[in-house]
Amino acid sequence: MIIECSSCKSKYKYDEAKLAGGSKKIKCPKCKGVIEVHPPEQQVTTAAKPVGAATLDRTYASIPLPDDLLDNTDPAAGSSPKTAKVRKEALQAMAGGEEFLKMPEGSKFSLAVIQGQESGEIFQINKPRMTIGRSDADIVIKDMEASRQHARIDIMGDRVILRDLNSTNGTFVDEQRISSSNLDNRSEFRIGTTVLMLIITDIE
Structure with a gap:
């Protein structure tokens, strides 16, 4: 059977016979994260479980x-139209609906490269949605580990959201692979071997 590390997405071949006693936990050889390995029948049961209202x-x-x-309706009274x-x-x-994209007044945004081939480079964010990648992106970084369109920055007023665009090697915040993550001023994230920092400054 093939198992996958939830942290770095590396895949390995695992002998099902070792699961005779039930689920196992092993260490990923690449990132040292813990991989939980379940018998095939458990995996099917888990995958088939529907998403509940809770x-x-x-x-x-x-x-x-x-x-x-925010709605202050008493939950016991049921959901209101609002x-x-x-x-x-x-x-x-x-x-990431486009109707929610908006650059806030009084602030400007930029990305500083703090580690990688372009360390010291500053990229200005001049619109509420910008893609980052190796090519065909609004912000192009010189990193062969990055996908062509690797990730995206969405600005929704006071919120800044980093989204991975199904990249090959993943987007990481605090060394955790993410699909999307809120960013604050001076938040750092990694694309390939490049580490970038979001910088938010007031417009004087």
Whole structure:
């Protein structure tokens, strides 16, 4: 059977016979992360498990929303039309809907290369959605480990979201591979061998 490390996405061949006693935990040879290996029948059961309403509610709750959009309806009374509208807007924002993209007034954004071939380079972010990659991107970095269009920065007012664009080698924040992650001023992330820092400054 083929197993995959959830941290670095490396794949390995594993002998199913070693799972006779149940699930096992092994260390990834590449990133030293822990890989949980389950018998094939357990994997099928886990994959077939549907996403419940509680899971969706946690997804909604994890998305920060402005105070003026929050609904104060008593949950026991059921969902109001306003609650449904807020949830729909929250999911659209999480998915990166263009209608939510907006550069905030009074701030400017840039990416500083702090490690890699272009260390010291500063890239200006002059629009609310910019792609980063080896080529065919708004911000082109000289890194052979990066995909052509590797990741994307979405600015939604006060929120800055980094999204991986299904890159081959992944996008990492705090050395954790991410699909999307909120960034703050001076947050660092890695694409290939290049480490970039988000810099937010006030416009005087």
